Each structure stands twice: as C-alpha cells, then as structure tokens.
Amino acid sequence: MTKGFWIFDTTADTGLEIYGAGLEEVFHNALRGLFSIISDLEKIEEREETEVKAQGEDWPDLMVTWLNELIFLQDAREWLFKDCYIEELKPYTIRALCKGERFKKGKHRIKTLVKAATYHQAAVKETPQGYRAVVILDV
C-alpha cells in the first residue's frame, strides 16, 4: 500500500493531499498525514486509544473538522496518533477509534506544531481512482 498522502508546501504553510479508494481510507490517511507532519509516525506506538467524533456541513467541512479535533487532542492532551479504526462515517459525521500514545520527551519529537486545519481551498472529491482530499494546515 502506498502511504496515501502527499505533503506539499505553500509559501507560509503546509498542505496535505490525501488519497484513498474510499472515503474511509481518505479520513484514515488524513490522520496519518497530519501526524507525519507533527512527529515521526514510525516512533509512535499504538499503546492507547480514544474515540474521536466530528460533524460537518459537507465533506470538506467534515475533513477540516476531523483534523482540527485531532490537532486539539495533540495540542491540549499531547496525543500522538498513528492509526485509527473508523467506526462510523456518513454524511457528514465521523466516529473513529484513534490509536497512538501520549508524547514522551526523549522518545518523540515535535517536528512542527500545527495550529489548525483551514478551509482555504479545502476539498474532498471523487476521482476515477477513488477519492482525493486537500487541506491546508496553518503551521
């Protein structure tokens, strides 16, 4: 499996382009893409899990809100996620069991503190190969 996301740069910020055969895969890969920007995925162990829910007005809004929930958990509660099991995904809500661990000094590093996922050019679209989403992160 390819990693399912691609990180690109805008002048001041960082963009996340996410791919998946289905929408579930896109939301899953979005989590991995986000935490590969914040820290090193390979150093995060799946030791704990927590349920994360988000609600949106449409798919792009749900994607932005999902990422912002994860950013909140990282910034406020020091969560680092590596994976998630999506329990429910429907227009336009998501409920997922997110797996990872809390930040540990010495074991993990914070490469980039992400302030927020923005609505700027946010998109979730169906493509011949599946789905593609784009979100620009304020870092």
Place this chain on the structure above:
Amino acid sequence: MGILKKLDDYRWMIPKDYKPGMRVPGIIYAKESMIKDIEKDQSIEQVANAATLSGIVKASLAMPDIHYGYGLPIGGIVATDTSQEGVITPGGVGFDINCGVRLLRTDLTLRDVEPKLKELIDTLYQTVPSGVGSQGPIRIHKSQYREVLRKGASWAIETGYGWKGDLENTESQGCLPGTDPDIISNKAMERGRNQLGTLGSGNHFLEVQVVEEIFQGKLAQAMGLEKGFITVMIHSGSRGFGHQVCTDFLKMMEKALSKYGIKVPDRQLACAPYSSTEGKNYLAAMACAANYAWANRQCLAHWTREAFSKVFGKNPQELGMRQIYDVAHNIVKIEEHKVNGNSLSLAVHRKGATRAFPPGHPELPSHYRETGQPVIIPGDMGRASYLLAGTAKAMEETFGSTCHGAGRILSRHAAKKALRGKSIQEEIDKYGIYARAASKATLVEEVPMAYKDISDVVEVVHRAGIARLVARFRPLGVVKG
C-alpha cells in the same frame, strides 16, 4: 504586471472591476522590484477577495510584506463600517490572535554582552519555556484563568510578572475591553491552560540585538535607544488558546453565511455582520485571546529580565530594562477613522500588519505623543529588525497601519532545499549569531533566506510615508521554539 496598475512608486492598485463583487479597489504597497515575488503566489487574488466583504471602506489594503495566507493574505488590512452592515471575519485576523512583538531596551552595550553572549542565550533558553514538547511553568486556577482573559497584561503584572510601567508601553495597555470568558469553548480553555508563558514554535522567537543604526536621533532618544546598546525582541502570540478560538469561530461563521445570506469567494473569509450575535461573540472571544497573548508576552518579558539579571548580576531596574513598546499584528479592533471627511467607527482587521498611530494620538502615552507610536518590525533571524514610528499619513491612507515583518518568500520545504546540503549551523554562523532552538527543523525552516529582505519592506513603508524609520537592530543571539 497585468493586473496591477501603478499609482506611484510605492502603491499598486487592483481595479474594482478586476473581479465581480469587489466593492472597493485593492491597494498594495510595494516597490517595482517586489512585484514579481508578489505575483508568484495567490496573494493578489486574496486582496481582491477581501474587497468583496460587506461594509468594506476605502480599499482592501496590503503591505509590502504581503504573502499568501488563507482568507486574507498576510500583510492584509481590511476596515469595515460597523454602522453599515460591515462584517467581522476571523479569517481577517488569523489563527494566532494577537501575535505580536515586544521590545525591551537595556543599559548594556555590545562590549558588555559579547563575552557573555553564549551564557546569556543559554540562560534565556532555559528560563523562557518554548512550549514545544514542554508545558509552561504557570499553573492557573479556573478563576485566575478568567482574570487572564479579562485583564491581559495587567493580570500578569499584578501576579508579579513585570513592571507597572510596562502597561502604558503596550498597545491598548495590554487589554482589549468587551471580553466574555463564558463564550470560550471548553476546548480553547483546555488548550490554553498549560501554554500560558510559552514562546511557541514556527517564526516565534526571543532575540538579543544591538542597535546598529539610528535614523532619527530625536525619536530614538525619546524611545530610549542609542547606537551600540543592547535590546531584546520577543515575538509570540496567544498560543493554542487563540488557535482554538479561531477554529471554533470559523466553524460558527460558516453557518452564519447562509443565515445572513452572505456569499464569500473563499470559505476562509466566512464572516458575520458586526451587529449579529456571531459577530459580537467573535469579537468578545477574540478579545479574550488578545488578552491571553498580552499576558503571555508579559510573562515572557519578565523571565527575560530575570535571565539578564542572573547573567549580569544586577537587577533588571539597574540594567535599565524598560519596555519600549508592545504591538499586536494579528487583530481586529474597533477604531474611529476619518473617511471622506466623516468620522466612522470601523472594525479594522490587521492580519500581519501593525498599528502605526501618529504623533498626538490620544491613545499614546504622553512620552510618545511627540514621536508617534513605536512600531516594532522583526526581520529574519540573520539580518536585521527595525523600530519605526507611526505617522499622520498612515492615519490618512491605511487606517493607522503599516507592515509587520519580513514576509516569507520560500516555503518551508524550499528553505531546506536552499541550504543545499550545508548545515543550518554553518548558515547561521555566516551571520555570526548564536541560536538555540527546541526543534532543529524550525531553525532550518526559518533560515534567513526564506524571507524577503526586511530592509526592502521597511524602505517601502518609510518612503510611502506610512511609518518612519527610527532604528535598525542587528541580531546577536536567538532563542526559538
């Protein structure tokens, strides 16, 4: 130069007919040699987008440090008429609410500091928490937390972080009125709880500098500066608290768009009328975040003084560590401005722009009445930073505003590439500065060449008359998150 129409040597116009829905023209302050870089990204489009906002007066403005943002470009200024359905947009402020800069002077000279520079920067690095992979040292109870949000810098001073005199040398005396801690989400409260008194990452920094050149002797003297003396610049904001407030309200404003029948060309420009509940609530929450940021910079300044005291064996008063000023550069404020001879109450959004009030303005403390407001402009960590003063022309042309910093020209990835295999240390050594950072990646991304030359940016605002040059500082050492 297809879109932009040259008005004079330092102003370029985007005509009102460039895009459907533009209510006013766009005006970008820049010199000809900068235009190519400005045209490279989508920032011109963003200036035009902002010109479609309901209630916008005069023009959608951009400063010479303009670069691509989301919603409004960085370096953008939008003023909306609060009495004429003017809107409030969180995208016109940005995520780091009241990100700003504080400048302290000292009686120390280069000769005093040079032999102890490493010790000083190491001590600052240990004393001033970065908040990257670490929490701040301040633990606050719920009731104290609400006081922080209500009172801003004065909370910090009453708690023992700083001098009373710091307040009058802070924009809005370090406190915006009209706060409402009750409308802050639990998430924002939680995110901000352990981050008070931390520097943050990215372009935030604490820098020890030397006054290298004085442009206006009288102004510099009035502001307490002399060539060869040491200054400290602190660049930080409202941390996770402000980021969460912006996130919360962007989502709320999204819903408000259909409620009020507002159409915006970019979702990140979601907004609501000033008089609406959403607009009023955002202003009250934004004021809480702005006050958090002023309390934050107040704490950072206090520990800076303590670190100096430790290294030089004198108390901060003996070291003459007076605060020159503190400015916000991501904020929306309700201000009175004259437009076409009429005095209007405007919501002035400054996103990567600094207030630059002129001599005689009633908001300035008496000792700055003749000089105009000190305007602190940080540059990249290698080259220079500047102190300017506000002017009457800024009041006439740009709602009393000017530029805020260097402005990025290279993306973070491009910055890494530009090093061409050289280590960041080699690059920094070239400038002769000593740097400590919690994250090496941050240091790489913030390499000086990633930014416009700050000297070009301040030259434009000085020559355009929307601020005047007072002094230039050369960095000696820097602490980064």
